[in-house]
Amino acid sequence: MTYRTILSTLVGAVLCGALITSANASEYMIVDGTIPASLTGKPGDPDAGKQTAIHRQKGNCLACHVMPVPEEQFHGEIGPDLSDVGSNYSEAELRLRLVDPKALNPDTIMPAFLKVPTSEVHKKFKGKTILSAQEVEDIVAYLMTLKGSYSQ
Amino acid sequence: MKYTKYVASAAGLLGLGALLVACSPAEPKLESGYDFATPETQAMQDDDFSNPGFMWVDIGAEEWATVDGEAGKSCESCHGDLSTMKGVTTSYPKYNADDKKMRALQHQINNCRTEQMKAKAWKWESDQMLGMSAIIKNQSKGMPLNVSIKGEAAPFYEKGKEFYFQRRGTLDMACKHCHIDYPGVKIRAEVLSNGLPNGFPTYRLKWQKLGSLHRRFRGCNSNIRAEPYERGSEEYTNLELFLTHRANGVAVESPSVRK
Numbered sequence: 374m375t376y377r378t379i380l381s382t383l384v385g386a387v388l389c390g391a392l393i394t395s396a397n398a399s400e401y402m403i404v405d406g407t408i409p410a411s412l413t414g415k416p417g418d419p420d421a422g423k424q425t426a427i428h429r430q431k432g433n434c435l436a437c438h439v440m441p442v443p444e445e446q447f448h449g450e451i452g453p454d455l456s457d458v459g460s461n462y463s464e465a466e467l468r469l470r471l472v473d474p475k476a477l478n479p480d481t482i483m484p485a486f487l488k489v490p491t492s493e494v495h496k497k498f499k500g501k502t503i504l505s506a507q508e509v510e511d512i513v514a515y516l517m518t519l520k521g522s523y524s525q
Numbered sequence: 526m527k528y529t530k531y532v533a534s535a536a537g538l539l540g541l542g543a544l545l546v547a548c549s550p551a552e553p554k555l556e557s558g559y560d561f562a563t564p565e566t567q568a569m570q571d572d573d574f575s576n577p578g579f580m581w582v583d584i585g586a587e588e589w590a591t592v593d594g595e596a597g598k599s600c601e602s603c604h605g606d607l608s609t610m611k612g613v614t615t616s617y618p619k620y621n622a623d624d625k626k627m628r629a630l631q632h633q634i635n636n637c638r639t640e641q642m643k644a645k646a647w648k649w650e651s652d653q654m655l656g657m658s659a660i661i662k663n664q665s666k667g668m669p670l671n672v673s674i675k676g677e678a679a680p681f682y683e684k685g686k687e688f689y690f691q692r693r694g695t696l697d698m699a700c701k702h703c704h705i706d707y708p709g710v711k712i713r714a715e716v717l718s719n720g721l722p723n724g725f726p727t728y729r730l731k732w733q734k735l736g737s738l739h740r741r742f743r744g745c746n747s748n749i750r751a752e753p754y755e756r757g758s759e760e761y762t763n764l765e766l767f768l769t770h771r772a773n774g775v776a777v778e779s780p781s782v783r784k
């Protein structure tokens with residue numbers, strides 16, 4: 374279902390997936406609700422990923438998600454709790470959820486972290502993605518370490 | 526969700542045809558930002574003496590009676606006592622045939638100044654304009670908002686609605702993503718409300734000042750890294766019309782206090 378939607382909405386769809394070019398010219402292929410291949414070919418760094426995820430000008434994930442980060446106060450509750458997300462999803466699934474969650478749920482509030490937005494973007498941020506490809510890889514690596522439960 | 530349940534149980538209990546009920550879905554009444562605020566913030570708003578917004582209301586009271594401009598008039602010269610303004614603002618923004626577009630209260634105030642008083646227009650976010658709009662809206666405190674979107678107002682309402690549902694900015698969100706999808710839910714340390722205009726101008730603790738609705742629009746736009754519009758622009762005035770219509774039935778609180 375999801376696969377079909379993605380195929381039909383993307384220009385240049387090929388049989389087993391679609392090749393997409395994002396801002397910083399990293400290409401990725403969506404296959405069956407996942408992005409199987411690393412965006413950079415370089416392994417993600419989970420420690421750097423945690424910092425990027427927390428950073429208010431970068432991932433700012435705590436705006437919407439509870440995460441096992443006791444040193445930060447006030448976790449938002451818009452999205453699901455991420456404390457066990459590494460048990461529930463594969464790396465390839467998480468990669469698509471960060472790159473472009475709208476590929477899975479067109480009406481989601483969650484931002485696409487690696488797509489160039491086009492509508493009425495503030496002049497300071499024109500043409501820029503929220504994160505770089507490596508930052509996404511780092512966050513994916515960090516999320517894969519989240520296996521457990523956590524209460525704020 | 527709640528509505529569906531309600532319909533089902535009402536149909537069961539009263540034996541009404543479910544179809545009949547479903548044909549006239551009453552929009553659930555929205556709650557003011559006040560209902561989402563902390564008890565401390567609510568208490569501050571409830572007491573006119575502790576509500577800092579009243580410092581601007583005092584400025585408004587003084588301006589009401591102050592003669593300004595070449596015509597040698599004050600607001601009072603034409604309108605008499607402030608109490609004549611009771612209920613007036615519940616129907617703003619309002620279509621104006623001369624402008625061929627909507628007037629927010631501030632546009633109307635400036636029109637009185639330039640046309641009737643031959644005085645200078647006030648800046649949108651000036652203390653005088655904030656004070657005057659606060660004291661005029663305060664005359665309608667407790668009265669339900671009641672704007673019309675019929676006739677000439679209809680196309681402007683449609684534009685405001687389009688704005689409200691359009692994704693924008695780096696975060697690519699629309700107003701509706703926060704204020705329709707998640708009221709009552711925490712976004713970091715803040716609790717999202719329905720995002721209604723009934724308390725404006727509002728004293729925001731963060732601003733340490735009274736501020737206009739269009740200032741809040743600019744803030745919500747900038748937070749998602751979207752290009753904000755000018756205060757008083759047609760875009761924001763149409764958005765105000767959409768939002769006020771969405772809030773029809775909710776009581777005026779101006780000047781409110783918010784975090």
